Amino acid sequence: MAGRLDQASPSARFGRPFVTVVLAATVVFLSLPVVLTFVSSFAADWVGPLPSGFLTIENWSDVLGGTDVGADVSVGSSLLYSAGLALGGVLINLVVGVPIAYAVARYDFRGSDWVNVFAILPLAPGIILGIAFLRTYPDLSTSGIALMIGYSLLKAPYMVMAVQSSFQSMDLQRLEESSRSLGASWPRTFLTVIVPNAKAGIIAGSIISWTLAAAEFNFSYIVYSRGTPPLSIFLFNNITNASFLNAAAAVSVFFLLIALVTIALQLVGNRDTVRRL
Template identity: 60%
Template sequence: MSADAAESGVPDREIGRAGRLSATLGRTAVTGVIGVVAVFLVAPILLAVVASFAGDWTGILPTELGTLENWKHVLGFSEAVGAQRALGTWSLTIPGTALVVNVPFASLFFSLVVALGGVVVNLVVGVPIAYAVTRYDFRGSGLLNTVAVLPLVPGIILGIAFLRTYPNISTGVALLIGYSLLKVPYMVLAVQSSFEAMDLRQLEESARSLGASWPRTFLTVIVPNAKRGILSGSIICWTLAAAEFNFTYMVYSRNPRPFSIFLYNNITNSSILQTAAAVSLYFLIVAGVTAALQSLGQRGFSIGGAR
């Protein structure tokens, strides 16, 4: 035992060959595993994007690159057979008038609006629940936390329940409510992680000592400090809602078709190249919305004037 070890009371320990090998190759091995996993996950996406511009795919890789026919078919610019599976247009009659407005890319805009509406509902419901179970210790808080973070029911079961209970409900309203119920656990978990990293009591006491009311403290101090969790939850909820198929398939009744139905139609009834274009369109939309929300988070956001 060395003098330093004797003074500290901690005995010397021989690392050994296995320990030295692990210290030398450990980081390299971990980096290599992460790289392999990343390539394994990203490669199919890149291959789908490349195939969407191909004219043939009979071998291992797509060939005859450079064509836009698959994208024209998916976007509704093609007159080919099966064009009804494209994003298309939606003929909307203005109530009280005979005016008909053709909305282009109806499936896309309809799904964007409904999914974003579901995110808003998730924020209104999920953020207060996450705050309550993190900040306060009250009777039933554990049960509330458990119920909030557990998925309510599978999408197909919820869809059947909606059809039996509300047979005349419109598709848009049903999707908005269903998306909110199915995705709120992800919002609660994401925001709760941000709240748990904060000293909520100290923040509240500091704000209240400066004369801020409780609502103002919550909206201008607590919520902006939890922006990372809020944005993460918003991205997750929107992405999952836009691609939610089981519930959407059960409650969908008429045009405009939700984006998940558009994907289903193109995946099951189109060629592999047109399917690649439809899937690539979804990836581009998700990447665009994610980038927009990330940009919002980097700039910061304010509620009631507090940044």
């Protein structure tokens, strides 16, 4: 009887459809700019409220062919440069962030809370970190190395928190003791037992760190001085001088690059999971 009353209640009848509608509306609202930008990259003109003159690949040809878009540097060069800098930042995060996440999750030592705090401290806005970085390392700030290091600092919290969650879900002490009892050294245990079991968190942290670093604007705007500009700076400087449709094609290439990297990392993680099963 109580079950029938619950099914007939307004919350049971309208609650789930309401949540579904809200979720669908949110997804459409957030994805519409991305979809519209991608669609407009194949348009020949955009004068009214919507793009027109489909279907053309001229905008994509300008981007992929290396044609200059109102600047001395091509969109493709800037895109590859940003992707490389972001990848370098992720590699730094892997080398530094994974051991930090392991130490905080595995050991209960004095000051562990402070280590955790400093690990997520770079969540400060990029413009603040950029000013501090520029004043502290003025000579280093004239090179791409500064951008790479800055990206790793800004996105390190995402790597540390993602990997730390994976480590905390594991019985690290039992895994270590089992591996050491079989004759494995501690470095081999860490690299061949502990790290592979945290692959889900490592992949998630890498995807988030790379995606956010490749599109970082605030830090790049403060630190960048000369040479090939990161994609965010390139688009900011040239979107008023170039066709928006060309810019839409460049952004679409970036979207596709992010999608391909994300899918590739997920496939690697899923393949290794299937092998272990």
